[in-house]
Every structure is written in structure tokens, then in C-alpha cells.
Amino acid sequence: MFTPQSSVLLLSAIFYLGCAGEPKNTTDKEELMQPPIAEKQPYELTGHGDVRVDNYYWMRLADEQKLASEPDEQTKKVLDYLGAENNYTRKALKSTETLQETLYQEMVGRISQNDESVPYLSHGYYYYSRYEVGKEYPIYCRKKGDLSTKEQVILDVNQLAEGQEFYNVSGLKVSPDNELLAFGEDTLSRRIYTIRILNLETGEFLKDEIPFAEAGVAWAADNQTLFYTAKNKVSLLSEEIKKHTLGTSTDTDETVYKEEDPSYYIGCYQSKSGEYIIIWNSSTLSTDHHILKSDNPNGAFKQFTPREAVHEYSIEHFEDKFYVVTNWEATNFRLMEVGENDTDKSNWKEVLPHREDVLLSSIEVFKNFLVVEERKNGLNQLRVINQKSKEDYYIPMDEVAYKAGIDTNKDFETNTLRYYYSSLATPETVYDFDMVTKERQLMKQDEVVGGHDPSQYxxxxxMVEARDGRSIPMSIIYKKGFKKDGSGPFLLYGYGSYGHTVDPGFSSSRLSLLDRGFAFGIAHIRGSQALGRSWYDDGKMFKKKNTFNDFVDCAQYVINADFTSSNRLFAMGGSAGGLLMGAVVNQAPELFRGVIAAVPFVDVLTTMSDPTIPLTTNEYDEWGNPDELESYEYMKSYSPYDNVKAQDYPNMLVMTGYFDSQVQYWEPAKWVAKLREFKTDDNLLLLNTNMEAGHGGASGRFRVYREIAMEYAFMLDLANIKQ
Incomplete structure (x- = not known):
């Protein structure tokens, strides 16, 4: 576990990585391409009488004091190793540098330099963001009354980001009187935000700054009080909800809620109606809410209904009641309602029943309509219900596989629903849908500069039959002319954790692969909620291996169906999808020509055994708690790092960020070192550490495409596509 690095350490890290790993005789090609060999320092880890020896545990910077001062010898050793790996990766991919630059220019060239979001109405103002030519960050703007009035720039992130290696703004919230803007600022990529407040009338920042917080706030109706989420400075967990009054010291901020259970995330928001401040807390299996009238900021929050060990629900206020989306006696969730003055579960009344074949995901509340987002057969549906007559209908979608959902809808009084739509072939599109006439209006479709014709793909x-007989959805795209004779290259993507479903949406950068002859597929494996809540339940805890088996079975399918061959098949996944990649290459390395693992969570057992590491305790119901023998043994049986063995592995590119707070950099670094020790092949094994970024990669609009260009060039070169 480590705390945020000081600027001194960052400069030192950059210095060491700039000079580390250079061979003494750069004219000697043998020496030039010699991969780094990490030092082995045996370290014993014991659990339930089982002893594991970790030879690369030293890569973890465990003492936070080492990060608050000049690097000590151990820190220098880690930086030297990461530097050597970065240098080796750069040299190994040197022949692709021209291709990388070509890909980068292609990808950024497809992006409209003068882009602008679709304005939405909130409290009398139209809000939108736009980009200017050559600038990395958005400019947030608004217009009062209607779109013909003068633009007011409320936040130019490019100005704030000047001189920063990493910069991110998130959680913008305008006060109810439209005069103040609160937002979170992250300059390290650790998702540790400082909340700042800007006076939109004068353009000056208030002296109030709230450090070590989540980005979002909830304004009270008095425009002087805001509620925010404070982080634990060691574990980085969201731990307390605090109340701040403008003009006072943050040292005196009152804690209005403290979460005692470290397995819960917490946060706060204002209801769409504006009448309530809502505190939420959520673990994998349970959620809890506390409510307070927003015009009574000094009052006491009231628990919505008693917390239960297994019960997930969400709430939204409407007139004199709350709508409740709940899995109480409903695996795929159902919709309930309850009066606002007595919200205990015993008073809930059913509005929409549970359905075995439909997952109820979320709702959007309007004065006259209720919109329900559902998932059936792996695809999202939007259901419109008249609040008075209760008549309902579904909004039609255009393609066999797509991504769709409710967009920003701040206006409570309107009869217009804004929703987004895209597919693997169709760029991101925003529609305004008249819920009375059922007519839709195209508000924006992302421009692909240079042209894009979806009909050419x-x-x-x-549906792929898995080894246990279950049917796994898979979405595939390729350019017309692609031959299903086993000769074409194919990239298979997967995630499969936390119930997160990767929908088949558009990517303009992906065109650089498709137009060079690649096919691309998404395996909607268990661990997601593609086929409902049971699809998630069947891919976590003691059923986690279903996730890996599903992906392998999808890979085998595209080979058997002659989409590709094992010498032309590539796989990619990030974070928990990086865990997927690690498990897959241990299980079936022979299926893949190359694998890209981004910020991979591969040291599962060691990380989950250490509650001091950020986010660990929140994950017990996803992966298991290693303090329990059964969980310990099951995690050990699939943890990629613990199951590296002497065998051939495919070509691999591993991407990580030095400041990652979700998957610490040492997990992929240790994994690569251990793979080098055990693997029996001569294939490429590359580690690239971004020294200025965390879990989400580089900040800014364009810099991220440098990393994507590297990933694509790695695959294209292995597929013998050189330009």
C-alpha cells in the first residue's frame, strides 16, 4: 500500500526511469535485446498453514515514508527495474515506431477537433462542454434561458491543467441558485480529489478547498452547505459523509455519516427532484440509504429501511413518494414505491414485478412518464410508462447488437427523453425522444473525420455453447470482404466481473484494426450481467472459473468457425479483465498469438489477503475473503501470479500505471518477472509502465491514443501487418 507521492519523488522517478536499463554497449544487438531479469528475494506468505514463497515481493513499496522523501535504496531498485522494462519494451517495439505514429495520427485524425456535447437544460441554463483545436481538455459552458444567448465559460480545464503531467476534473455540481460550481480535482491519477469551488458570477475561486475526497458533492437548498465523501488516507476507502459550510475551515466539518464496515463504498447525491440529499452505501450484496430534506441541512439523516446482509436497492424521489428498484425476492430486480414519510420496506408496494428473463437496471423519473432501462437477451431496452394511465411501450432499436441507455435528463417537467445509442458499426448517437408522439430527433452523432460508412462493416x-452447456453471447464486427477461412486476424475482448456488462458500442480507434483486416469480438461472459443477475452470480466467488472457461470457449469457437486460427488470434482485457487474461494464458496459452493485459489484477490472493491495500475490503463478496480457508484455496487455484508455470506462453504486452490505486503497479511488474522466470518460449514479454498515470491511463483527450497505438502496433506486427 502506498500514499500519494510527493513531487520530489515523481521527479526522481522520472530521472531514474530516464537513465535506468540502458545497456553499456548499445551497438551490441544481443545485449540490446536482452530482457531484464529481476532480482529474486524470497519472501514467505503464510495463510491457513500454507506457505507461499514470493520472490518478487520486494517490488512493493510498503513503507509510506519512502514515498514522502527522497527515494531510498529499495525505491531506487524498483524504479531501476521499471525503467529497464520500459527501455526493453521501447527497443523491442522500435521497428513499429513508424507504424505507431501512423496509427496515432489516424486515430486522433478521426476525432473532430471542435467537438461539442448536446446541451441539456437544468435550472434555467443549458449546459454543455466543448473542445478547441489542439487542446487536450474540455471547456465547460452554459447559456441562460435559450441557446441563442451569450456563452458563459464556467470552467476551462486546459487552463487548470497547465504544467501538470496528469490532470482530471470530475463531479461538476452547480449550486441550486446557479452561482457556485463545485468540482473535484485530481493531479496524481490516484482518484484522490480536492474539491474546489468557483464563484460563477465573479470567476474567482473560494478559499474553501476540501482535500482527500471523492469528486462529487450534494448541495443543500441554502446554497451555502454541501455534503461530500471523505476518503481514508491509508486505505483510500470512501469512509465518511461530511457537511461543509462555505467560509468555514474544513477542520470543523461535521461528520454526518460514518461507515464502520470496510466492505462498503459510500457517497451522496441530490435527488432529481432537488428535495432530498441521499447518502448511499453499497457492498457487493447489499445497499443502504439515508435521506434528508435538502432545505434542512442541519437536520438528521433518516435511514430509508434497515440494512440487510443481502439486499440491493436504489431509490428516486417523485412527488410524495419514492420509487425503489430492489432485488428483494427478485433476482433480476423489480420496481416498488413507498410514501416519503414512512419508507420502511414493510410499506413498499409493487409497481413492476420480477421477471426471470429481464433484468431491471435503472429508472428515470419525469412528471408525466417513467422510463425503465431493462436488459433482455443481453441487450438494453428502454420502456416508457405513462405515470397516470400506466400504459407502456418500448422504444425500437435499429440493429441486432447495440449499446443504448438513458442519457442526461435533468429537466423533471419535460416529455422528452434523451438517450444514447451506438453499435460496433454506428458511432455514438444522441436522440431526443418525444414520449407522447413517439417521434425521435437526432441531436448528434459523433463525427468520424475523414468519413465512415457503417454499411461497409x-x-x-x-451464441456460443460453453463446456457446461450454457450459451454465451458474443458480438462480432469485421469489414466486408473478411474471409472466414482461418486466415484473418481476430481480437477477442473480455471483462466479466462486478456485474459490469461490456456492451457492443462504437470505437473510432478500432477502425485502424478493422480496416487492416482484423475482426473484433466481445465475449459477454459470466461475471457480467449480460443475461441477467444470475449471469453475474455464476461468474464470481466460487464460480469465478466460469468466467475464464467462457472466454476460452469463445476463443475456441472463433477458431473452429474459421474466423481465425490460433496463430492469428489475439486477446485483450484490463483491470479485472487483466485477471481474465492472466487466467486464460495459464489455462490455454496455445490458443493465442498475442495477449494484451492492461492494469491487470493478477496477484489476487496476496492482494485480497491485505486489507491495507486500497479497495481490498470492498471486494470480499466479489472474490472471497482469504481469512476463510475455502476462499483462500479457491483463489489460490486460479490467481494468475500463483499459477504461473513452466510452459510456452503467447506474446504478451502488459500495460500499467505507476500511480494506480486500484491495481497497484507491482502486481503486473511481479507477474512479468515471474513469467520471465518460468516461461519456456522465445515469445515477446513486454511491460510498459506509464510513470504519470494511474488506473485509467494518461489524462487528456489525445495522449491516451499513444498507448492504444502501441497496443495495436504490437498486434499488427505479430500479424505481419507492417503499415
Missing amino acids: TVERI
């Missing part, structure tokens, strides 16, 4: 939706 074929999208397929396939």
Missing part, C-alpha cells in the same frame, strides 16, 4: 450476434 458486418455485425454479428452469436
Whole structure:
């Protein structure tokens, strides 16, 4: 576990990585391409009488004092190793540098330099963001009354980001009187935000600054009080909800809620109606809410209904009641309602029943309509219900596989629903849908500069039979002319954790692969909620291996169906999807020509055994608690780092960020070192550490495409596509 690095350490890290790993005789090609060999320092880890020896545990910077001062010898050793790996990666991919630059220019060239979001109405102002030519960050703007009035720039992130290696703004919230803007600022990529407040009338920042917080706030109706989420400075967990009054010291901020259970995330928001401040807390299996009238900021929060060990629900206020989306006696969730003055579960009344084949995901409340977002057969649906007559209908979608959902809808009084739509072939599109006339209006479709014709690509939706007989959805796209004779390269993507479903949406950068002959597929494996809540339940805890088996079975399918061959098949996944990549290459390395693992969570057992590491305790119901023998043994049986063995592995590119707070950099670094020790092949094994970024990669609009260009060039070169 480590705390945020000082600027002194960052400069030192950059210095060491700039000079580390250079061979003494750069004219000697043998020496030039010699991969780094990490030092082995045996370290014993014991659990339930089982002893594991970790030879690369030293890569973890465990003492936070080492990060608050000049690097000590151990820190220098880690930086030297990461530097050597970065240098080796750069040299190994040197022949692709021209291709990388070509790919980068292609990808950024497809992006409209003068882009602007679709304005939305909130409290009498139209809000939108826009980009200017050559600038990395958005400019947030608004217009009062209607779109013909003068633009007011409320926040130019480019100005704030000047001189920063990493900069991110998140959680913008305008006060109810429209005069103040609160937002979170992250300059390290650790998702540790400082909340700042800007006076939109004068353009000056208030002296109030709230450090070590989550980005979002909830304004009270008095425009002087805001509620925010404070982080634990060691574990980085969201731990307390505090109340701040403008003009006072943050040292005196009152804690209005403290979460005692470290397995819960917490946060706060204002209801769409504006009448309530809502505190939420959520673990994998349970949620809890506390409510307070927003015009009574000094009052006491009231628990919505008693917390239960297994009960997930969400709430939204409407007139004199709350709508409740709940899995109480409803695996795929159902919709309930309850009066606002007595919200205990015993008073809930059913509005929409549970359905075995439909997952109820979320709702959007309007004065006259209720919109329900559902998932059936792996695809999202939007259901419109008249609040008075209760008549309902579904908004039609255009393609066999797509991504769709409720967009920003701040206006409570309107009869217009804004929703987004895209597919693997169709760029991101925003529609305004009249819920009375059922007519839709195209508000914006992302421009692909240089032109893009969706009809030149074929999208397929396939059901793959898994080894246990279950049917796995898979979405595939390729350019017309792609031959299903096993000769084409294919990239298979997967995630499969936390119930997160990767929908088949558009990516303009992906065109650089498709137009060079690649096919691309998403395996909607268990661990997601593609086929409902049971699909998630069947891919976590003691059923986690279903996730890995599903991906392998999808890979085998595209080979058997002659989409590709094992010498032309590539795989990619990030974070928990990086865990997927690690498990897959241990299980079936022979299926893949190359694998890209981004910020991979591969040292599962060691990380989950250490509650001091950020986010660990929140994950017990996802992966298991290693303090329990059964969980310990199951995690050990699939943890990629613990199961590296002497065998051939595919070509691999591993991407990580030095400041990652979600998957610490040492997990992929240790994994690569251990793979080098055990693997029996001569394939490429590359580690690239971004020294200025965390879990989400580089900040800014364009810099991220440098990393994507590297990943694509790695695959294209292995597929013998050189330009």
C-alpha cells in the first residue's frame, strides 16, 4: 500500500526511469535485446498453514515514508527495474515506431477537433462542454434561458491543467441558485480529489478547498452547505459523509455519516427532484440509504429501511413518494414505491414485478412518464410508462447488437427523453425522444473525420455453447470482404466481473484494426450481467472459473468457425479483465498469438489477503475473503501470479500505471518477472509502465491514443501487418 507521492519523488522517478536499463554497449544487438531479469528475494506468505514463497515481493513499496522523501535504496531498485522494462519494451517495439505514429495520427485524425456535447437544460441554463483545436481538455459552458444567448465559460480545464503531467476534473455540481460550481480535482491519477469551488458570477475561486475526497458533492437548498465523501488516507476507502459550510475551515466539518464496515463504498447525491440529499452505501450484496430534506441541512439523516446482509436497492424521489428498484425476492430486480414519510420496506408496494428473463437496471423519473432501462437477451431496452394511465411501450432499436441507455435528463417537467445509442458499426448517437408522439430527433452523432460508412462493416450476434452447456453471447464486427477461412486476424475482448456488462458500442480507434483486416469480438461472459443477475452470480466467488472457461470457449469457437486460427488470434482485457487474461494464458496459452493485459489484477490472493491495500475490503463478496480457508484455496487455484508455470506462453504486452490505486503497479511488474522466470518460449514479454498515470491511463483527450497505438502496433506486427 502506498500514499500519494510527493513531487520530489515523481521527479526522481522520472530521472531514474530516464537513465535506468540502458545497456553499456548499445551497438551490441544481443545485449540490446536482452530482457531484464529481476532480482529474486524470497519472501514467505503464510495463510491457513500454507506457505507461499514470493520472490518478487520486494517490488512493493510498503513503507509510506519512502514515498514522502527522497527515494531510498529499495525505491531506487524498483524504479531501476521499471525503467529497464520500459527501455526493453521501447527497443523491442522500435521497428513499429513508424507504424505507431501512423496509427496515432489516424486515430486522433478521426476525432473532430471542435467537438461539442448536446446541451441539456437544468435550472434555467443549458449546459454543455466543448473542445478547441489542439487542446487536450474540455471547456465547460452554459447559456441562460435559450441557446441563442451569450456563452458563459464556467470552467476551462486546459487552463487548470497547465504544467501538470496528469490532470482530471470530475463531479461538476452547480449550486441550486446557479452561482457556485463545485468540482473535484485530481493531479496524481490516484482518484484522490480536492474539491474546489468557483464563484460563477465573479470567476474567482473560494478559499474553501476540501482535500482527500471523492469528486462529487450534494448541495443543500441554502446554497451555502454541501455534503461530500471523505476518503481514508491509508486505505483510500470512501469512509465518511461530511457537511461543509462555505467560509468555514474544513477542520470543523461535521461528520454526518460514518461507515464502520470496510466492505462498503459510500457517497451522496441530490435527488432529481432537488428535495432530498441521499447518502448511499453499497457492498457487493447489499445497499443502504439515508435521506434528508435538502432545505434542512442541519437536520438528521433518516435511514430509508434497515440494512440487510443481502439486499440491493436504489431509490428516486417523485412527488410524495419514492420509487425503489430492489432485488428483494427478485433476482433480476423489480420496481416498488413507498410514501416519503414512512419508507420502511414493510410499506413498499409493487409497481413492476420480477421477471426471470429481464433484468431491471435503472429508472428515470419525469412528471408525466417513467422510463425503465431493462436488459433482455443481453441487450438494453428502454420502456416508457405513462405515470397516470400506466400504459407502456418500448422504444425500437435499429440493429441486432447495440449499446443504448438513458442519457442526461435533468429537466423533471419535460416529455422528452434523451438517450444514447451506438453499435460496433454506428458511432455514438444522441436522440431526443418525444414520449407522447413517439417521434425521435437526432441531436448528434459523433463525427468520424475523414468519413465512415457503417454499411461497409458486418455485425454479428452469436451464441456460443460453453463446456457446461450454457450459451454465451458474443458480438462480432469485421469489414466486408473478411474471409472466414482461418486466415484473418481476430481480437477477442473480455471483462466479466462486478456485474459490469461490456456492451457492443462504437470505437473510432478500432477502425485502424478493422480496416487492416482484423475482426473484433466481445465475449459477454459470466461475471457480467449480460443475461441477467444470475449471469453475474455464476461468474464470481466460487464460480469465478466460469468466467475464464467462457472466454476460452469463445476463443475456441472463433477458431473452429474459421474466423481465425490460433496463430492469428489475439486477446485483450484490463483491470479485472487483466485477471481474465492472466487466467486464460495459464489455462490455454496455445490458443493465442498475442495477449494484451492492461492494469491487470493478477496477484489476487496476496492482494485480497491485505486489507491495507486500497479497495481490498470492498471486494470480499466479489472474490472471497482469504481469512476463510475455502476462499483462500479457491483463489489460490486460479490467481494468475500463483499459477504461473513452466510452459510456452503467447506474446504478451502488459500495460500499467505507476500511480494506480486500484491495481497497484507491482502486481503486473511481479507477474512479468515471474513469467520471465518460468516461461519456456522465445515469445515477446513486454511491460510498459506509464510513470504519470494511474488506473485509467494518461489524462487528456489525445495522449491516451499513444498507448492504444502501441497496443495495436504490437498486434499488427505479430500479424505481419507492417503499415
